[in-house]
Amino acid sequence: MKVISNVEIEGMEKIKSGKVREMFSNNNEILIVTTDRISAFDYILPSLIPLKGIILNQISIFWFNMLEDIIDNHLIETDINKFPKYLKKHRDSLKGRSVIVKRAKIFPIECVVRGYITGSGWEDYKKTGMIGDLKLPPNLQLCDKLPEPIFTPTTKEISGHDVSITINKAKKIFGAKVVDYLKEKSLQLYKKAADYALKKGIIIADTKFEFGLVGNKTILVDEVLTPDSSRFWPLDEYAPGKSQKSFDKQFVRDYLLSTDWDRNSEPPELPEDVIEKTTQRYINAYEVLTGKKFEWK
Ligand SMILES: Nc1ncnc2c1ncn2[C@@H]1O[C@H](COP(=O)(O)OP(=O)(O)O)[C@@H](O)[C@H]1O
Ligand SMILES: [Mg+2]
Known part of the structure; x- marks a missing residue:
């Protein structure tokens, strides 16, 4: 499995690189690629979370479809097999984690x-x-x-x-x-x-x-x-009266708080077990929400 941090698509202009996603466009459509980057306490961490980008993209698609009766959305194509031919050679970087949308x-x-x-x-x-x-x-x-x-x-x-x-x-x-x-x-x-x-x-x-x-x-x-x-x-x-555990980033936050990182400088790398547990959390969120098994090859 390929872990994705930064994406370049030759022939396409990167119009935005956010904390987590990268947007490419040459016309009135945008290719959105969700990377495996993770942020916490307003910093992009140096570690990547395998599968995170794929899961976030799939969760978003799930909701867009469920909520279509309330309002139309920007999705044009979510299936990589139907992406334009010139994106074929980027298949490994894009698969599961990218959508083509209307530029609004x-x-x-x-x-x-x-x-x-x-x-x-x-x-x-x-x-x-x-x-x-x-x-x-x-x-x-x-x-x-x-x-x-x-x-x-x-x-x-x-x-x-x-x-x-x-x-x-x-x-x-x-x-x-x-x-x-x-x-x-x-x-x-x-x-x-x-x-x-x-x-x-x-x-x-x-x-x-x-x-x-x-x-x-x-x-x-x-x-x-x-x-x-x-x-x-x-x-x-859930118990009101105190702050709640985050479904997805709790292990990351707990770990960062356990280090001597001052939250005012480059954050440290995450240990392997924190990364693995966090991937599991995202898989769990996907499976619980969609009712589908997350399978990835
Ligand atoms: N369909 C769209 N057309 C134009 N801009 C879009 C569309 N969908 C999302 N965007 C813009 O893309 C940008 C994503 O950047 P950002 O939120 O910084 O990324 P991230 O959430 O990964 O940190 C936002 O400014 C958002 O408004
Ligand atoms: Mg954003």
């Missing part, structure tokens, strides 16, 4: 939905009792389930952290109609997915969606409901 004009707003209170939402709530312009019930504990899922968008920053934005401000920038639509769709998508995952024993605490325009039609883009764009918690270990 992205709304520069991250459509965050939270069903539980944690992370930056918790920090805001502790200070003000609110997240964005939403007033929340008093006496919530860390990681409590919210009475209803909430829409708490952020801006998309080119570099640095995304900044939360009130719905009113978003409406001033994008127009009320657009924001209402993105909010409605985001909440519908989250609710359907979170209900489904909960039955399988996974809490999707929060997630973020991105939308874009193709012509004058709004579609769902990017990745959806992967452990990289969402917080997945194991339901059987």
Whole structure:
């Protein structure tokens, strides 16, 4: 099995190299390749997690298909056998981990939905009792389930952290109609997915969606409901009042916290057993969510 960190496709322009994915395009389509890179505490780690990119890509495809009744998405081709001929020689680097999608004009707003209170939402709530312009019930504990899922968008920053934005401000920038639509769709998508995952024993605490325009039609883009764009918690270990174990990155975080890494410099390599256990976690997430056995040759 080939572990993939960096991908180059001759004849195609790399339009973006993110923390985890690389995007290539020459025209109105994009080839998205999900690598085996992993990030933690905002750093890309020097170690790779075998199969992670494949599993993340497959999880995203699974959700795109399940959620198609709520909104159309950017997928054009997910089967490598049907990719254009000129990609044939990159088969080993692309197989399972890549999709060809419609190139959309992205709304520069991250459509965050939270069903539980944690992370930056918790920090805001502790200070003000609110997240964005939403007033929340008093006496919530860390990681409590919210009475209803909430829409708490952020801006998309080119570099640095995304900044939360009130719905009113978003409406001033994008127009009320657009924001209402993105909010409605985001909440519908989250609710359907979170209900489904909960039955399988996974809490999707929060997630973020991105939308874009193709012509004058709004579609769902990017990745959806992967452990990289969402917080997945194991339901059987859920206990509010403290921070929760991450479904996928717990071994990585625990290990990093056990070292003397100062979280302000190059992170250390992960030991082999942490890498193996983390691959197993991703396989487990895939199998639990999709109900399919993960088989890879
Ligand atoms: N269909 C699409 N059309 C245009 N841009 C897209 C599409 N899908 C995703 N993107 C953009 O691709 C970029 C992926 O980069 P990034 O999120 O930094 O990667 P990663 O999540 O791997 O770190 C995002 O800016 C996202 O908006
Ligand atoms: Mg991203």
